[in-house]
Every structure is written in structure tokens, then in C-alpha cells.
Amino acid sequence: MSKKTERPNVLVFFTDQQRGDTIGALGNPVIRTPNIDRLVREGTAFRRAYTASPVCVSARCSTIYGQYPMHTDCYDNTVMPQDDRASYMGALTEAGYRTHGIGKCHFSPDRNALRGFQTRERQEELIHDPDKDDDYLPWLRQNGFDHLADPHGVRGEMYYVPQPAQMPAKYHPTQWIGDRAVSFVTDSERKQQPWHLFASFIHPHPPFAPPSPWHKLYRAPLMPLPKVPSDHEALQLHINRIQNRYKYRDQGIDQNLMRNMKAYYYASVSFIDYQVGRVLDALEETGQLDNTLILYLSDHGEYLGDYQCFGKRGMHDSASHVPMIARMPELFEAGAVVDDATSLVDVAPTILAATGTRITDHALDGVDLTSIAAGEVDRPGVISQFNNGPNAVYMLVTKRWKYIYSAPDDRELLFDAVEDPGETRNKAHAPFIHNVTKSLRRQLVEMLRAGGEEAALDGDDFRRYPRQTMP
Numbered sequence: 001m002s003k004k005t006e007r008p009n010v011l012v013f014f015t016d017q018q019r020g021d022t023i024g025a026l027g028n029p030v031i032r033t034p035n036i037d038r039l040v041r042e043g044t045a046f047r048r049a050y051t052a053s054p055v056c057v058s059a060r061c062s063t064i065y066g067q068y069p070m071h072t073d074c075y076d077n078t079v080m081p082q083d084d085r086a087s088y089m090g091a092l093t094e095a096g097y098r099t100h101g102i103g104k105c106h107f108s109p110d111r112n113a114l115r116g117f118q119t120r121e122r123q124e125e126l127i128h129d130p131d132k133d134d135d136y137l138p139w140l141r142q143n144g145f146d147h148l149a150d151p152h153g154v155r156g157e158m159y160y161v162p163q164p165a166q167m168p169a170k171y172h173p174t175q176w177i178g179d180r181a182v183s184f185v186t187d188s189e190r191k192q193q194p195w196h197l198f199a200s201f202i203h204p205h206p207p208f209a210p211p212s213p214w215h216k217l218y219r220a221p222l223m224p225l226p227k228v229p230s231d232h233e234a235l236q237l238h239i240n241r242i243q244n245r246y247k248y249r250d251q252g253i254d255q256n257l258m259r260n261m262k263a264y265y266y267a268s269v270s271f272i273d274y275q276v277g278r279v280l281d282a283l284e285e286t287g288q289l290d291n292t293l294i295l296y297l298s299d300h301g302e303y304l305g306d307y308q309c310f311g312k313r314g315m316h317d318s319a320s321h322v323p324m325i326a327r328m329p330e331l332f333e334a335g336a337v338v339d340d341a342t343s344l345v346d347v348a349p350t351i352l353a354a355t356g357t358r359i360t361d362h363a364l365d366g367v368d369l370t371s372i373a374a375g376e377v378d379r380p381g382v383i384s385q386f387n388n389g390p391n392a393v394y395m396l397v398t399k400r401w402k403y404i405y406s407a408p409d410d411r412e413l414l415f416d417a418v419e420d421p422g423e424t425r426n427k428a429h430a431p432f433i434h435n436v437t438k439s440l441r442r443q444l445v446e447m448l449r450a451g452g453e454e455a456a457l458d459g460d461d462f463r464r465y466p467r468q469t470m471p
Contacts, residue, residue, distance in 0.1 A: 008328060009292040010092070010196040010351055011185070011283075013276055014063075015269075016056065016104060016205040017312060018298035020049065020321035022269050026337075030224065031266050032217070035277035036325070039296055043327030044336040044373050048417070050397050051300040052344045054312045054320045054386055056106050059299035059344060064088055064115065066348030066364035069385045070451035076387055079109050086359045088348035090116025092196045095357040100184055103177045103200035117198070121180050123173055125152055125202055136176050143171055153207030157248050160310055161257075162208045162215075162264030169211040174203050174268070178275030182282045190288070194355070199279065204268035204302070208261060214271045218263035226258055226305030227318075229424040235307050235316070238408040238468050239386065239393055243303075243311035245470065258305045265304060293354045295347065296325040313386050315395040315404045315413075316423055320384055324369075326350070331370050338373050341397045343382035346372070365451075380443045389455045390465035396444040403428075403440035407456075408468035412437060 021028055025037035026045055052062035053069050053076075061074040064087040069075045086094075093099045093116055101120040107113045111124060111133055123136035130137035140151060148166055152173055165172050181199040184190070203210075210217075229235065244250035276296070283289040299322070303309040306318040313319065324342055326332045331354060345366035352358060353368040371377050381398035392407045402423070404413040414428035414437050428437050441461075448456045457463055 006291060007097075007194040007355055008330075009190075009194055009288060010097075010355060011279070011292050011294045012196075012198045012200075012347075012351075013279075013294070013296045014103075014198060014200040015272055015298040015323075016200075016202050017300060017302045018204055018269060018272075018323060019301040019304065019318060020298075020323050021317070022266065023323055023325075030218070032270050033273040035273045035280060036296060036323075038280065039276075039294065039325045039327050040335070042329075042334050043294070043325055044332040044334075044338060044369075046324040046326070046338045046340075046342045046369065046372070048339050048397065048399065049322050049324030049342045050320050050344075050382055050384055050395075051298075051322050052382075052384055054300040054314060054384060056299055057108050058386075060106050063297070063299070063344045063347050065362070066345050066359065066366045067362065068345055068365045068383060068451060069388075070448060070453040071362070071365060074108075075385060075392070077106075077108070080107060080115075086361050087116035088351050088359065089196065089198070091352060091357045091359050092116075092355060093118055095355065096193060097355070098189070098193050098195040099198075100195070101198040101200065102180045102184065103198075104202045105198075105200060123176065123202065125205070136173060139176070140167070140171060145171060152202055152205075153209030155207060159206050159247055160249055160261065162260045164215045165209045165211040167211065169214065169271075172211040172271070174201055174271050174275060175211075177201050178278050181275070181279045185279060185288065186282050186286055190286070196351075201272050201275070203272060204265050206302070208264035208268055210264055210267035210271050214267045215264060217267045217270055220256060220259040220263045223259040223262045223266075225255060226262070226303075226308075227422060227424070228306070228308055232307040235413070235423075235426060236309060237314060237393065237404075237406040237411065237413075239313050239391075239406070240303070240307065240309040241470055243313060244309060247310050249310040253305075253308055262304060265302070290329050292328065293331065293351065294325075294327040295350070296323055297344065297347065298322045299344070313393075315384060315386075315393055315402070317402075320395065326369055328354070332373065336373060340372050340377070340399055341382045342369065342372055343384070345382070380447065383444060383447055385453075388453070391468065392456060394444060394448070394456065394462075396440055396447070398440070401436060401440055403437065403444060405441070405444070405462055407462065407465050410464055410467055412441070414440070
């Protein structure tokens with residue numbers, strides 16, 4: 001497809017901890033996402049999209065710099081690069097774009113950093129000083145909610161207990177993001193220069209706390225139970241067992257709680273979908289819709305009881321597979337679905353290509369999604385990594401296969417997306433396809449070696465560390 005000569009606007013909807021299988025138009029028969037479904041109908045969906053690291057900070061770091069963790073040196077909720085390297089937002093700012101971030105950025109170590117944005121309206125999860133570190137909380141207090149200690153839901157031992165929000169919908173953090181996004185795109189200044197808006201929602205990150213009446217959109221007795229294969233314990237890794245322990249979720253399973261959890265999680269996604277619709281309507285009413293590159297993404301997924309696991313940080317699809325939809329008529333075919341493996345590191349190259357801008361101070365690991373959609377990209381697959389050294393988990397995803405190596409377990413998993421899309425059987429050491437495991441292991445090792453990931457490797461294989469035990 002030919003590209004427009006006029007520089008497009010760029011709108012990124014970014015959610016937190018949204019599974020890749022929570023979109024109605026892409027096969028979920030239960031969830032209601034009419035506005036995200038519209039993006040699928042009018043744009044291109046990348047059905048096999050993965051996070052570069054299944055945890056908040058490192059995933060976001062890889063997204064804005066277009067690099068895998070082995071090049072950002074950010075593998076967890078730790079420090080982002082401190083060398084002033086260019087982000088894609090910074091490149092847009094330098095090119096004359098009006099750049100603005102709304103909501104959760106999770107920048108580290110300075111939560112108030114701009115990292116390329118010209119301006120930000122901040123809404124983060126854990127705030128030490130609301131007057132200095134956040135814009136949503138002072139606004140909430142000004143509207144009579146200064147008594148709330150947990151505006152995003154009660155955490156701690158309540159972390160995975162679904163709960164109605166403590167404020168009405170119009171004051172909910174998700175609604176605030178929608179309000180601010182609509183205000184930005186409809187401001188009269190938007191007609192003066194091309195713009196980029198990063199609209200980032202904290203939800204559906206736990207605690208699952210949608211507002212009334214959205215908390216009753218889905219009723220627990222009607223919700224499907226999590227995916228728990230008969231040999232689910234054999235599919236758990238060390239990181240899963242650790243998370244279950246510190247998230248207070250390893251003392252038995254209550255199926256009613258599981259259904260309630262999914263109901264509130266889905267309600268949180270649907271409330272985000274409502275905000276997406278409001279912003280799309282605002283773009284349409286102001287004549288900006290078709291000249292705006294729209295991306296819908298999330299940083300990682302959530303186990304939500306699958307394999308009797310909870311949280312993120314793992315490499316099963318529940319935690320590593322993310323939504324990825326791109327809409328712009330001049331660039332992406334309406335209604336197309338792409339099954340090639342894609343990654344959050346592909347976001348920056350896509351935005352830079354669409355806007356005619358460049359990052360010159362570091363090499364990008366990703367590629368332009370338009371090239372992937374056109375079938376012009378030939379790469380072995382995409383990788384993901386959590387942590388490094390003795391606690392690391394590595395993944396390589398191709399169009400058909402997913403290979404995982406967990407250092408603390410010294411174990412391999414292999415899943416076949418064609419014959420076992422639900423990832424219920426580990427085929428890593430199955431007879432007749434051991435050559436697939438060997439080939440994928442070699443490819444992943446070579447990619448990590450090329451990236452300088454020394455802690456991962458010992459010669460031509462993974463470095464073996466002492467097996468970790470539960471504390």
C-alpha cells in the first residue's frame with residue numbers, strides 16, 4: 001500500500017496486563033469489545049504478537065526503544081537505560097510532532113521523566129507523594145475522594161480478590177484516561193501540527209476493580225473456568241510457583257472465585273473498550289480518524305488461573321501473548337489478520353516508518369509491521385526474556401512453534417500452535433520432533449549470543465545454574 005505524503009498523527013492505546021485472547025472479534029465468544037472489534041474490522045490484527053518481556057517496566061522499555069532486553073539491559077521492573085538514547089517519542093518530538101503521554105508510563109528510576117515526550121499527564125499505580133508524582137490523584141481528591149487510600153483497588157492480600165471500584169465510573173482512573181485523551185485529540189491546537197498521543201491505562205492490571213455498573217456486565221456463574229490441563233503442574237515453571245506464593249494464590253483453588261476474577265477482569269477490559277470508542281468518535285468528529293495511525297497494544301498478559309497460575313512473568317500465552325492491532329487505511333488492510341510472529345519491539349519501527357522519522361543512535365531489533373503484513377520479512381522469530389542469569393526465562397516464537405527455556409528449572413517447553421493452540425502439552429522431548437526442539441534451541445542461543453547475552457550462555461548451549469527451590 002502507498003503511504004500518504006501528509007505526516008499522520010499517531011495514537012497508541014496501551015493497556016496493562018491484558019491477555020491477547022480478550023478481543024471478541026478475534027475469537028473470544030464471551031467478552032464484549034465492540035470498539036476494539038471496530039479496529040480489527042478497519043485495520044490489521046497481528047494474532048501472534050508477543051511481549052519482549054512479560055513484566056511492566058521491561059516490556060515498556062523495549063516498546064519505546066525498539067530493542068530487546070538484552071540491548072536495553074532492562075529485564076524486570078528495574079532501571080531503564082540512563083544513557084539518553086532516543087525513544088520513538090523523542091524522534092517524533094525532534095521531527096516536529098506534538099507528543100503527549102497520558103496515564104501509566106512506569107518510567108524508572110525517575111517516574112516523572114519525559115523520555116522523549118514533550119508533556120505528560122501522569123497516572124501511576126503506587127505513588128509516594130500524590131502532589132508531586134501524579135496528576136490523577138490530586139484531581140480525584142479535589143472531587144471529594146481524598147479518603148481513598150487505594151484508588152486502583154486494594155492490593156496486598158486482596159490483590160487477586162475482585163472488587164468494585166471505590167468511586168463511580170466518571171471518576172474511575174480508566175475514565176480519566178479516556179476524558180484526557182478526548183480532550184487532547186479535540187483541542188484546536190491539534191490542527192496546527194502532527195501529534196502523537198500515548199493513552200495508557202493501568203487496568204486490567206490487578207486488583208480487578210471496575211466501577212459500577214460495569215462490575216455486573218459479566219456474571220460469575222456464566223463465566224468459563226480457567227484452562228487447567230490434567231498435568232498442569234508439569235507445565236508450571238519456577239517463576240509460576242514463586243508468583244503463586246507471593247500473590248497469596250497457592251493455598252487452594254475456589255472455582256467461584258476463579259469465575260468472579262474473570263468476570264471483573266473482562267469488565268475492566270470492556271470499560272477500557274468504552275473509552276477507546278469515545279476517542280475514536282472524537283477523531284471521527286474532528287476529521288482526523290483516517291490520518292491517524294492507531295495502535296492497540298498491551299505490555300503483557302495475565303495467567304488468570306490458567307495452569308492454576310496467577311500474574312505475569314511467564315512465557316505461556318496467558319502471560320506473554322498480547323493484543324496488537326494497527327489501523328490506518330493508507331498503511332494497513334482492513335480486516336486482515338496476520339499470523340506471523342510479532343513483538344512489541346516492532347512498534348517503534350512501525351511508528352518511525354509511518355511518520356518518516358528515524359532513530360540514529362542505536363540499532364532497532366524490530367521491523368515495520370507493514371512489512372510483516374505484506375509478507376516481506378524473513379526472520380527466525382521473535383524472542384522474549386524475563387530476568388537474566390540463574391532466574392531467567394527465555395522464549396522464541398515462530399509462526400508455528402514456541403520454545404521456552406527456564407534457567408531456574410533447567411527445563412525446556414515446546415508448544416505447537418497448530419496442533420495444540422491452547423498450550424496444553426509440552427512436546428520438547430516428544431519422539432519424532434526432537435529435531436524441532438534442537439533447532440529452536442540453537443536459533444535462540446544464536447540470537448542471544450548475537451545480542452551479547454553472556455549470562456545466558458555456555459558455549460553453544462544455555463548456561464546451567466543450580467536448580468532453584470521454593471523458599
